[in-house]
Amino acid sequence: MKQYGKVAVVMGGTSSEREVSLMSGAGVLSALKSRGVDAHAFDPKDQPLSALKDEGFDRVFLILHGPGGEDGTIQGALDMLGMPYTGCGVMASALGMDKLRTKLIWRALGLPIPAFELLDEHSDFAAIEQQLGLPLFVKPATEGSSVGVTKVKAAGELKAAFEEARKYDRLVLAEAFVGGGEYTAPVLGDAVSGYTVLPMIKIEPATEFYDYQAKYFRDDTVYHCPCGLAPAQEAEIAELVKQAFWAIGGKSWGRVDFLMDEVGNPYLLEVNTAPGMTSHSLFPMGAKAVGMSYEDVVLKILDTTL
Structure with missing residues (x-):
């Protein structure tokens, strides 16, 4: 584990998703420590980013959610500090956080999106x-x-x-509204080394739609992994997911959400460049389907900073 040096798990922040970020960060921190990584919690709400250098950190596992942490802002600051970090860079983070610009890019490339x-x-x-x-x-x-x-x-x-x-x-x-089901596809890798799409997950909330409570707190949301799509169809959609992630400049890890209509046509919904890593989160669920534990996938993501 010495190759990683001292790792800051940057969590919390000041966005409306602070609570979720703290939950994700706690899981990541525990996983890294369990594997012998010298990992420490770092909340930018309480400390200036310059403290990352002052306190001798070598790299960052970035698990901030929402504006300020997922929109390219902190990514640019970390670039200026020369601090390696997990996840997408400035451009992909900014685009991924902006649903309008993401849709405009996907539409320009002829990728299917809802009206x-x-x-x-x-x-x-x-x-x-x-x-x-x-x-x-x-x-x-x-x-x-x-x-x-x-x-x-x-x-x-x-x-x-x-x-x-x-x-x-x-x-x-x-x-x-596209009413044939909601799905998500976890992605690892980059455009140079290639993208790996992990098994997709079908989401069936008990609520009106997959809202904040259904995502993080309710226990009656049903997740299907395998997702129930025919293998050939899932492989075809995986190629669409790779195009969608590539289109915004995605790298390291992310998650592409999509909808299916009643006759089986996919529609790209949005991309998440810092997915949740809570006990209810979807990225570790997809990884588990290919035999990767939560700890395995956290280390795999951290490897992208090397």
Whole structure:
């Protein structure tokens, strides 16, 4: 374990996803210590990033979620410090955090995405309800963990959903409902060495949709891994996932979420460049399906900093 040196597990931060980050970070820290890595918790809410150098850290396992930790901000600061870190770099992190720009890139490359509209206070909400159909989803463009997301089920509700999402971001999206199931695909690697897509997971929440509580706290969300897709179809979607991750400049590790329609067509939903690593999280679930323990996958991710 000496090859890693002193490792900072950077967790917590100041975003709306602080609680989840602390849970993820606690799991990562415990896993690294159990394997003999000289790992320590580091919360940028309490210490300046310059302390990483002052305290002699050699590399960072970056497990911050949300704005400030997953959007390229801290990645740029770590680049300036010359500190190796897990996960995507500045550009991919910034793009991955911005659902609008991610969708624009995917659409430009001809990759399948659900129909969407950008909302503002001047939008014709009734016309957009008609255009996208009901139900539909409204979400802030640069939040994660389903923060600020509303499922609009009845005509006339879109404006209120927009106002709720606007509390979290000035950019708000309305997105068409795709009803054949929600899936996620964990990814390891980079464009040079190649991407590995781990077994995909089908998500069946007991709630109206896969919201914050369903993701992190409820025990009635059902996860299927294997996901139930035919092997040939899963292999085909894996290639789509690789294209989606490559398109934003993804590297190290990440997770690409996608939807299926009722006739089996996939639609890319979003990319997560710092996936959760809690007891309910999906990345370690996909790794477990190929015989990798939680500790194994944490070390595999840390290896990308070498």
